[in-house]
Amino acid sequence: MKVKDCMCGDVYTCTPDTTVNQVAKIMCDNHIGCVPICDEHNCVVGILTDRDIILRTVACDKDAQTTKVSDIMTSNTTCCDCNTDITEASKIMGDEQVRRIPVTENGKIIGILTLGDLAKNKEINNNEVGNTAECICGCDKKNAQ
Secondary structure (H helix, E strand, C coil), rough: CEHCCCCCCCCEEEEEEEEHHHHHHHHHCCCCEEEEEEECCCCCEEEHHHHHHHHHHHHCCCCCCEECCCCCCHHCCCCCCCEEEHHHHHHHHHHHCEEEEEEEEEEEEEEEEHHHHHHCCCCCCHHHHHHHHHHHHCHHHCCCC
């Protein structure tokens, strides 16, 4: 199975110049926990999570009305191509310890793959999803020592 067969194609994005407050409203209105940050060509340049907002804005006493997402986003975002095998994408998520990964086609964002997408897909082995979740949270056997 390919990532494009499992991902969510309804992805909300914003630009690096968007304010943290605007992105927080997008997250709230759409019940999502992250927003990929894209340039003018729709290429991913970063990602912003609800946790980033708390730790890098609120906890640091930054003004969400004026702080740009480029100031707090995670750069060097790991993405996967829509034709990547779902097992490989799951491994990438575990290795990178991320619950969400932007999906691209020809370098442009077309969706997002989440741990939830993996879990609800009946064609994906539950053990594989469990292993990915263990790697993401750092509680896999190699990290338990």
